[in-house]
Amino acid sequence: MRRLAAAAAAAAILMVASGAIAGGGVEVVSVDVSAHPEVSVVVAVPATVVAAAPTADDFAVVVDGSRVAADVYALVRDPMEVVLVMDTSGSMAGAPIEQAKAAALKFAEQLPDTAHLAVVGFGDGAATLAPMGSAREEVAAAISGLAARGETALYDAVVEAASLFTGSDARRVLVLLSDGGDTVSTAELDDAVVAVADAGAELRAVALETAESAPGALQVLSAGEVTTASDAAALAAAYETVALELTGRYRLTFSTNASGVVAIDIFINGPGGVLSVSQQVDITTGSSTAGVTPAEPPAGFGPVDSPAPVTVIATADRLSEKWTLPAGIALVFAGALVTLWLTMRSGREDEPVFIPAEALATIPEDRPGWLKRAGKSARHLGDTVARRSRAGAIDTALDRAGLAIRPGEFVVVAATGVVVGVTTGLVLAGLPGAVLFGGLAAVLPRLVLGGLASRRRRAFSDQLEGTLQTIAGSLRAGYGLVQAISTVATESPSPTSVEFNRVVMENRLGRSLEDSLKAMVRRLDDEDFGWVVEAIEIQREVGGNLAEVLDTVTGTIRDRNMIRRQIHALSAEGRLSAYILLGLPFVIAGFIATISPDYLAELTDTSVGKMMLAGAGVLMFFGGLWIRKIIRVEF
Incomplete structure (x- = not known):
């Protein structure tokens, strides 16, 4: 009782x-x-x-x-673990077991690839033929190898199957096929029912109607969820019904x-x-x-x-579906951005230059009319925006980065990027997403300019030692300083050639050499080159051998560069650790979002999760600043 x-x-x-x-x-x-x-x-x-x-x-x-x-x-595509519990007693011999194997194989194919499967067979006893998480080929082999003989250890099989579940957050399902009642189990009916309940699983029963059928036991085990097959041929339809219910x-x-x-x-x-x-x-x-x-x-x-x-x-396709619209919008805006960039780049050809009238008529008009109009419109809009913004500061930043575009053009490109960010964020996550993506898009141009300027400054510093040796050699050969600088402008790689060529051009237009070199120092923001210019100024005021002065400065710069490179090598491990610490959370989040988006939804779709993400972002920001202070050695 x-x-x-x-x-x-x-x-x-x-x-x-x-x-x-x-x-x-x-x-x-x-x-x-x-x-x-x-x-x-x-x-x-x-x-x-x-x-x-x-x-x-x-x-x-x-x-x-x-x-x-x-x-x-x-x-x-929600996580699901399914145990196929197959009756292999003697009463299933012949057509029933063959039809059951074919139906079970088709059932396994109908389940999504995110479902983990296991197989348990029972006759005189219960045996696990394929453990949970087995490859589909192993599951198919286990099902195909079933043979009917012996008694019916139904309850033992249910207890055995209930012990195979491993996933804590996965849906757990037992699919039980039997054509008769239990005859030899050591476990009782209530033991099997409690085992299923303790496992947190649901049991779907497929009953093959025979003279030995015991529908009462299957009704109790499955809480009423019994799909009946009138004969062996109907097993495929019964299994298909269960598969549809599991994905329903x-x-x-x-x-x-x-x-x-x-x-x-x-x-x-x-x-x-x-x-x-x-x-x-x-x-x-x-x-x-x-x-x-x-x-x-x-x-x-x-x-x-x-x-x-x-x-x-x-569920698993929700991410790709969700990204379809914003990705399309981003591609449209990216195309517009590229077109705008090309028109502005081509528009630089329209800057006034001195061309003889007879030569002007020979220049082919190969640009389409729409491209000329788009270029003029973009330049006009850019110049209008630039007049109302910090055009001087932007121009200085563009010079340092080595970008040959107008400040107004850069403002238009940056504004287009903000529009793309706001639109994408609004589609993805509403107003908070618009603020986040718009803010990132607004900061990104400044970061890009800073990165380009830093890379260009490092390249100039690496070339400076050879540049000074070239100037000193030219001076010893009898050239003047302007001629030596001109030699550097024609023979050095970029960005040294570009910067010194600008100095030469400014000098030819009437600007003093000292002013041009000082402007170059401000443009490059290079401390070592600032010392070179100061040395040149002192030599021009007090006299002396400039070649020897440059040789001395070159030796000092060589020693500083050697120490700087040693510091860079010694701090490499710290930089690598910083990259891993700051990048690992995003890599793990992307991995989880790919394999189990619902698991990550606890953070992204709930108020508490969003607060935790915001707090983590703030902590990562300050942590990044702290790490930057540790690994960035001032020299």
Whole structure:
């Protein structure tokens, strides 16, 4: 008596915990209000609805009598562990076991690739033929190797199968095939029921009708979820029904400002009519109870006998689906940005230069009219923006970075990037995303300019030692300083050649050599070259051998560069550690988002998770500054 009571209680627990479909209708599996006003409801639908391939338009959500817009996601790729429990007793010999193996193989193929499978066979005893997580080839081999003989250790097999689950957050399902009652198990019926309940699993039974059938035991084990096959040929259809039911869960996400206890009614168009379910949900506590099934669907919502074969967004495909629109927008804006850049670059050809009138007529007009008009419009807009902004500071930054564009053009490019960032962020995550992506897009041009300027300055510093040796050699050969600088401008690599060529051109236009060199120091912001210019100024004031002075400065710079390189090598390990520490969280987050997006959704879709992410971002920012101070040695 005690065992029967325990079995009945465990069966009741299973009926509630599994959230399975009862009576061929719709059932609410879970309700999540942690991100209120956003509410998510997971429903399980019959196999007939899944087979009809419902679209998002086949779902309707009504909150307290008012229909609300809802996003629908098919949870076909949610983590799931499935144990196939196969009856291999002597009564299954012949056609039944062969049909059962073929049906089980097809069933395994119908499950998503994210589902982990295991196989347990039972005759005189229960044996695990393929442990949880086995490759699909191993599962297929285990099923194909089944042979019918012996008695029926049904309860032992269920206890054995319930012990195979490993995933803590995965849905757990046992699919049990049997054609008769238990005959030799050491475990009792209530032991098997309690084992399933303790594992947090749901059991779906496939019963093959024979003279030895024991439907009562299967009913208790599966909490009423028994799919019957009248003969061996019907096993394929029975397994297909179970597969459709396992993949027949949908998450409906919607927003509501309602508070307190609300009634949520869900309607689904099915091949045979409109199915519905109602749930009373306390928005404050998140508790929910079954409500009264609504009698009337919303206006204009009716049955669809042949719904269009459009797949509802799957959980694992949600990321790619979510990125489709912003990616398209980003590509459009990127194309516009490239076009704008090309027009502005080509527009530099329109700057006034001294060309003889007779030669002007010979220049071919090979640029399309639309390109000329776009270039002029971009330059006009850029110049207008530049006149109202810090054009001088931007021009200095562009010079340091070695970019040959106007300040106004740079402002237009940066503004376009901000538009792209704001638009993408708005589509991805609403207003917070727009602020975040827009802010990043606004800061990115400054970071790019800083990076280009730093790289250009390092290249100039590396070339400076050879440059001074060339100037000193030219001076010893009898050349003047301007001629020596001209030699460097023609024979040195970039950026040294570019900078010294500018000095030569300014000198030819009437600017003093000292002023041009000082401007070059300000432009490059190079401390070592500043010493060189000071040495040249002192020599021109007090006299002396400039070649010897430059040789002395070259030796000092050589020693400084050697020490600088040693410091750079010694701090390499610290820099690598900094890169790993700062990049690892993003790499792990991307990996988890790829393999299990719902696991990461606890951080991205809940208020507490978003607060934790914001706090982590602030801590990482200050941590990055701290690490930068540690690994950046001032010299």
